[in-house]
Amino acid sequence: DIQMTQSPSSLSASVGDRVTITCRTSQTFSSYLNWYQQKPGKAPKLLIYTVSSLQSGVPSRFSGSGSGTDFTLTISSLQPEDFATYYCQQIYSAPWTFGQGTKVEIK
Amino acid sequence: EVQLVESGGGSVQPGRSLKVSCAASGFSFDEYAMHWVRQVPGKGLQWVSGISWDSGYRGYADSVKGRFIISRDDAKSSLYLQMNSLRPEDTALYFCAKDMGDSGNYPVFDIWGQGTMVTVSS
Numbered sequence: 466d467i468q469m470t471q472s473p474s475s476l477s478a479s480v481g482d483r484v485t486i487t488c489r490t491s492q493t494f495s496s497y498l499n500w501y502q503q504k505p506g507k508a509p510k511l512l513i514y515t516v517s518s519l520q521s522g523v524p525s526r527f528s529g530s531g532s533g534t535d536f537t538l539t540i541s542s543l544q545p546e547d548f549a550t551y552y553c554q555q556i557y558s559a560p561w562t563f564g565q566g567t568k569v570e571i572k
Numbered sequence: 573e574v575q576l577v578e579s580g581g582g583s584v585q586p587g588r589s590l591k592v593s594c595a596a597s598g599f600s601f602d603e604y605a606m607h608w609v610r611q612v613p614g615k616g617l618q619w620v621s622g623i624s625w626d627s628g629y630r631g632y633a634d635s636v637k638g639r640f641i642i643s644r645d646d647a648k649s650s651l652y653l654q655m656n657s658l659r660p661e662d663t664a665l666y667f668c669a670k671d672m673g674d675s676g677n678y679p680v681f682d683i684w685g686q687g688t689m690v691t692v693s694s
Contacts (some may be wrong), residue, residue, distance in 0.1 A: 501617075508667055508684035509609075509617065510687055545689065552617055556678045560633045563617040
């Protein structure tokens, strides 16, 4: 199985901050990576698919990049509604594995 | 409105069976692959199983292979997960998720239900 390691596991940031979350994979691939946001008590929500494609309705402050084994989710200016847990997911090889999550908290 | 609503969760003893369902609405259910993803409360996400639009592909995580069976009824716009020989480690919130594609491969989960809780305990 492909192992997904997110860093950091948690972070504290202020509204307006630029936030970067990294996902490192145990195998190399180019475009098979998605990002999801999950708020407490809610279902995950698709943010970014195939590395950098923004899901419809998702604010443009969210962006994704990367290739090989290192991928990044960036929030350009953190908003109050962005405090949540973020998960990366590889779709290169089944089983489709997720990172352990990065919790973004209010500083 | 595009919607997925899971049902059928509950408390069950180890070794017993349970079938959870997912009712879809607001989109052409028969055109898309569908998946089950589970989450132990307070923990991360784990893909459990997926099925292609035509049921030609059914995939399973190793931890459930041989015990769980995914199926769909397009006439009812419903997805199912038959869970047999349940174990305490199967305790989780089970989410139904719609795939952007139809094959079940390279899945992008663009719509999720709210989940149904399954608890396996004696």
